[in-house]
Amino acid sequence: MSNPQNKAFESWDKFLNPVTLKQSLIEASVFLTVYEMFRQSVIENLRSFYSDGFKDGKFTQSANYKTKVLDLYPRDVFHASCLWFQQSSAIDQSDLDIIQRIRDHRNAMHTNSRSSFRALTAQLRVSYSPSFSRSSPRLTVGG
Secondary structure (H helix, E strand, O other): OOOHHHHHHHHHHHHHOHHHHHHHHHHHHHHHHHHHHHHHHHHHHHHHHOEEEEEOOEEEEOHHHHHHOHHHOOOOHHHHHHHHHHHOOOOOHHHHHHHHHHHHHHHHHHHHHHHHHHHHHHHEEEEOOOOOOOOOOEEEEOO
């Protein structure tokens, strides 16, 4: 079963199997939750470190936050924050590489889930009968 068609069938079988799908969704949910918690922790702890007060329920940022953190990588506050931690010797390049690999995996999960659902909906077509018979809705495979 090494040909591409068999691999595709195995992949869809694994995806559509309720037991493996449930386990995969749980694992993905935990991974994404932990990633987002880590990301927010990195950003918010640094923001609070560079705050010069509190107004309307939010930290107010000192001018140093922009020059010492955000200017390190203006397009991405998370990456800028990680670079600040590296410059402060709290993490090293290998830590940054691990963070990037984790982030890449998170992004791939997002991209793959979107393309998987697009492929699935391209192959499956749901048609609804106007009557309220037992056959409604009817799922048809193909074109």
